Amino acid sequence: MSVTLNHYLLASGLLFAIGFSGVLLRRNILTIFMCLELMLNAANLSLVAFSRFNLGPDGLPNYNAQILVFFIITVAAAEVAVGLAIIVALYRARQTTHVEDINSLKF
Amino acid sequence: MPAPLAPLTLEIVVLLLGIVLLGFESFSKGGDRGWMARWSVAILSVVFAWSFFTTGDTGVDPSHAFYCADPLALFFKRIALLTTIIVMVISLEFRPVLEKFIPGIQPGSGTGEFFALPVFTCAGLMFMASAVDFLLIFVALELVTISFYVLVAYMRRQNASLEAGVKYLILGALSTGFLVYGITWIFGLTGETNLARITQVLPSLLAEGGRLHGSESALLFALMLLLIALGFKVAAAPLQFWVPDVYQGAPTPVTAFLSVGSKAAGFIVLARVLQTVVFLPSIAPKVLSVLGLLAVLTLLYGNLAALPQDNLKRMLAYSSIGHAGYLLVAFASIDPAAGNLYRTQTAIGFYLFGYLLMTLLSFLVMTVVSRHSRGDDIVHFNGLSKRSPFLAFGMLIAMLSLAGIPFTAGFYGKLLVFSTAIARQNFLLVSVGIITVAAGFYFYLKVVSAMYWKEPTEDQPVTASGLTKFTVAALCTAIFYFGIFPQSLLSMLPSDKAAPVAVSPAPHK
Amino acid sequence: MQDYLPILLQVVVAVVFAVSTLVISVVLGKAARRNAMKDSAYECGMLPMGEAQPRFSVKFYLVAMLFILFDIEVVFMYPWAVVYRDFLVEHGSSIFWSMLGFVAVLTVGYVYAVFKGALDWSK
Numbered sequence: 001m002s003v004t005l006n007h008y009l010l011a012s013g014l015l016f017a018i019g020f021s022g023v024l025l026r027r028n029i030l031t032i033f034m035c036l037e038l039m040l041n042a043a044n045l046s047l048v049a050f051s052r053f054n055l056g057p058d059g060l061p062n063y064n065a066q067i068l069v070f071f072i073i074t075v076a077a078a079e080v081a082v083g084l085a086i087i088v089a090l091y092r093a094r095q096t097t098h099v100e101d102i103n104s105l106k107f
Numbered sequence: 108m109p110a111p112l113a114p115l116t117l118e119i120v121v122l123l124l125g126i127v128l129l130g131f132e133s134f135s136k137g138g139d140r141g142w143m144a145r146w147s148v149a150i151l152s153v154v155f156a157w158s159f160f161t162t163g164d165t166g167v168d169p170s171h172a173f174y175c176a177d178p179l180a181l182f183f184k185r186i187a188l189l190t191t192i193i194v195m196v197i198s199l200e201f202r203p204v205l206e207k208f209i210p211g212i213q214p215g216s217g218t219g220e221f222f223a224l225p226v227f228t229c230a231g232l233m234f235m236a237s238a239v240d241f242l243l244i245f246v247a248l249e250l251v252t253i254s255f256y257v258l259v260a261y262m263r264r265q266n267a268s269l270e271a272g273v274k275y276l277i278l279g280a281l282s283t284g285f286l287v288y289g290i291t292w293i294f295g296l297t298g299e300t301n302l303a304r305i306t307q308v309l310p311s312l313l314a315e316g317g318r319l320h321g322s323e324s325a326l327l328f329a330l331m332l333l334l335i336a337l338g339f340k341v342a343a344a345p346l347q348f349w350v351p352d353v354y355q356g357a358p359t360p361v362t363a364f365l366s367v368g369s370k371a372a373g374f375i376v377l378a379r380v381l382q383t384v385v386f387l388p389s390i391a392p393k394v395l396s397v398l399g400l401l402a403v404l405t406l407l408y409g410n411l412a413a414l415p416q417d418n419l420k421r422m423l424a425y426s427s428i429g430h431a432g433y434l435l436v437a438f439a440s441i442d443p444a445a446g447n448l449y450r451t452q453t454a455i456g457f458y459l460f461g462y463l464l465m466t467l468l469s470f471l472v473m474t475v476v477s478r479h480s481r482g483d484d485i486v487h488f489n490g491l492s493k494r495s496p497f498l499a500f501g502m503l504i505a506m507l508s509l510a511g512i513p514f515t516a517g518f519y520g521k522l523l524v525f526s527t528a529i530a531r532q533n534f535l536l537v538s539v540g541i542i543t544v545a546a547g548f549y550f551y552l553k554v555v556s557a558m559y560w561k562e563p564t565e566d567q568p569v570t571a572s573g574l575t576k577f578t579v580a581a582l583c584t585a586i587f588y589f590g591i592f593p594q595s596l597l598s599m600l601p602s603d604k605a606a607p608v609a610v611s612p613a614p615h616k
Numbered sequence: 617m618q619d620y621l622p623i624l625l626q627v628v629v630a631v632v633f634a635v636s637t638l639v640i641s642v643v644l645g646k647a648a649r650r651n652a653m654k655d656s657a658y659e660c661g662m663l664p665m666g667e668a669q670p671r672f673s674v675k676f677y678l679v680a681m682l683f684i685l686f687d688i689e690v691v692f693m694y695p696w697a698v699v700y701r702d703f704l705v706e707h708g709s710s711i712f713w714s715m716l717g718f719v720a721v722l723t724v725g726y727v728y729a730v731f732k733g734a735l736d737w738s739k
Binding site: 127133296322325 | 732
């Protein structure tokens with residue numbers, strides 16, 4: 001059985017869904033944050049798959065998508081750096097990283 | 108007259124300013140950083156004036172461009188610059204509070220980034236105004252969002268600020284995830300990331316025999332992901348739940364920046380993305396009905412949840428959700444047969460400019476008052492007219508304009524928005540809009556009554572710096588000027604009479 | 617087009633799969649949950665000293681984070697290097713200066729990190 005575009009899209013859909021349900025269900029901010037990164041990587045995977053399987057008239061993949069993936073990776077790294085810094089600051093102030101304990105602002 | 112400048116120079120100057128500020132910050136130790144804000148105000152004002160001498164033509168074929176500079180983009184760049192300038196003035200007033208919540212050996216140490224980051228945010232907003240490729244949209248949006256993560260959580264000795272930062276971080280990153288996945292799907296369906304080329308290829312792909320014929324649902328799925336992501340950014344219900352907490356917890360200047368800058372940039376990206384699909388007969392009705400639903404929900408939630416609030420900052424957060432609702436009315440009333448979005452673009456451009464004036468005015472007055480009263484509940488405004496008649500008058504103007512009293516910019520903006528809805532015979536939206544305006548009168552005038560008819564709890568006068576007083580006066584004047592002479596602003600916005608610059612490079616006035 | 621319908625179905629399957637996995641883990645995971653009785657020492661066993669997962673210093677965290685940031689920026693140099701020669705012939709030296717500008721911006725970030733003491737982990 002050859003691996004087709006649909007297989008990649010299925011894997012990426014799974015990753016996205018796992019990430020999203022993790023964000024909704026998990027209670028530890030660090031885990032939530034990892035799930036968010038999983039969602040970004042799901043998009044990366046399907047971008048590369050789309051680029052590889054939709055060859056242009058010259059038989060080359062569409063490189064726009066791969067460049068977009070580079071940008072997503074770098075932006076995600078910046079987001080993680082800032083995000084972890086904020087989470088560490090919160091941990092220092094509150095000694096917790098659980099969402100239930102973040103309740104000083106009323107809803 | 109000097110030769111018109113390339114529009115990209117504006118962003119480059121703003122970015123350089125940010126880099127230079129960061130450089131100064133890294134070499135200097137402690138001390139007062141107010142000069143950073145004052146220099147930023149001066150230089151950004153120059154850039155603002157400069158923006159009137161730039162040409163709209165980038166000389167690049169729109170189907171290969173990342174960046175465009177049509178009148179709408181230039182207008183939103185001016186909104187971004189003006190917002191940043193006023194936010195800097197607010198942060199100058201906010202400095203004493205900021206220093207209290209920043210751990211540092213000397214007073215003022217560690218506050219430099221608070222004045223440098225808004226400059227980067229401003230550059231990001233300006234890029235968003237011009238972005239016509241999903242790549243630039245994504246990068247510019249993230250530049251704005253990541254700077255805001257830091258700014259919201261900036262006061263790290265205050266739990267509220269940190270918690271607001273974490274909430275904004277999680278939900279902002281979630282919306283980024285949706286945005287990226289939506290972009291991925293759009294790319295997978297069309298093979299393009301450039302908005303102009305997507306607009307070109309979509310009709311043939313969807314037509315009989317095209318690759319996407321009969322699979323509109325895949326395109327709608329991608330659009331839904333994008334709408335969710337942008338709905339987070341512009342705070343549209345039901346994606347607004349982060350707004351009240353984040354706005355209340357964030358430092359006041361950042362709240363002001365978030366409520367105006369982030370929202371304006373979100374709406375222009377929404378306009379650009381919608382432009383690709385809203386003229387497709389098989390897609391438009393569904394997208395427009397979703398937008399209409401969002402508009403109704405946002406209007407009702409924002410204006411009704413604001414009624415019982417007694418914290419002014421939180422009330423303004425709900426009010427900002429409500430205003431996002433009015434702006435969405437203009438989007439839901441797009442005419443798919445018109446072939447362009449000029450009517451909607453003009454309405455949101457004017458509305459957002461008026462919203463900028465009145466919201467930043469109220470945040471500026473609030474910062475001054477809460478510094479003296481040590482709190483930003485409405486009670487702290489009791490009897491402000493006796494403690495500082497001038498500031499009370501400024502707040503009065505801001506509240507009247509937010510409520511939409513005639514002869515203010517807020518009124519004319521609402522008029523434009525409702526006229527788009529009436530032109531499309533969308534009377535449900537108009538009636539919901541009018542009901543929520545009536546609700547708005549109640550909570551905006553609650554602040555006015557506290558200032559003018561309640562007795563002050565303290566009697567020492569509230570003082571403000573000369574720059575603040577000047578800004579308050581300028582904003583009050585502008586609210587009335589653009590409310591009475593809206594034409595001066597409308598001439599800068601795209602209209603049916605003027606062709607967009609991207610198509611014909613001929614300049615128009 | 618019909619080709620895309622399976623994809624949508626697969627998305628639905630993916631969602632169902634992820635949700636059911638999580639639900640199952642919650643249902644089956646009950647037995648593994650800690651409680652006071654489980655945490656107590658067995659009969660006359662020794663009382664545990666300290667935590668099972670001792671904390672370690674996060675002083676290197678900033679350095680690691682900065683390393684990742686600067687490391688990942690190099691990704692932009694690969695496509696740049698691939699097209700460098702062709703671009704140089706066709707469009708001139710602007711490709712060189714634009715990369716220099718990119719590196720200059722990164723350098724400002726690096727200088728900022730150094731002078732802010734972010735790399736000073738002995739402090």
